[in-house]
Amino acid sequence: MRGRSYEGRPRNVDEIDARRRLANDPGLMGHKRAIRTGAYVLVVRLERCVNLQVGKLGRFMFAAGVYAYVGSAMNGLDARLARHRRREKKLHWHIDYLLRHGTIVNVLEFESSDRQECQLNARVREGWNTEHPAPGFGSSDCRCTSHLHLLPPGTGTSALRP
Numbered sequence: 001m002r003g004r005s006y007e008g009r010p011r012n013v014d015e016i017d018a019r020r021r022l023a024n025d026p027g028l029m030g031h032k033r034a035i036r037t038g039a040y041v042l043v044v045r046l047e048r049c050v051n052l053q054v055g056k057l058g059r060f061m062f063a064a065g066v067y068a069y070v071g072s073a074m075n076g077l078d079a080r081l082a083r084h085r086r087r088e089k090k091l092h093w094h095i096d097y098l099l100r101h102g103t104i105v106n107v108l109e110f111e112s113s114d115r116q117e118c119q120l121n122a123r124v125r126e127g128w129n130t131e132h133p134a135p136g137f138g139s140s141d142c143r144c145t146s147h148l149h150l151l152p153p154g155t156g157t158s159a160l161r162p
């Protein structure tokens, strides 16, 4: 066979990696650029209490305070975090609704090649003893109570590491 085929079974690790890059960005053929993937925690401060309709999930009261939102970006961590920071965007995820009112004050990144969002979510819940004002928030596709956590008052955001 002439040239490299990207169909059929991958023959070696290099080819698997090349396929992954191609899947992430077809324009990257031949270039070496690793796309970082993994889970993350957005630490979001809400200055004042807000009564908010969160898409189809429902309407909830969010008290003023510091929230932790756990997500994952298996197609690229940097692009996802950049999207979270952007003000102008179509509302898609539950967190998009909250971010119209809150400010991202810290981001914790956990790089991995497999999806570890829910394990990280459990560590946040147990490690920080959090409350969940909006059950189902960010957890439509898993069995977690919520991927949005309200941190106990006085939790220092610089010390946050679940």
Ligand SMILES: [Zn+2]
Pocket (backbone or CB within 6 Å): 117, 118, 121, 139, 142, 143, 144, 147
């Ligand atoms: Zn989950």
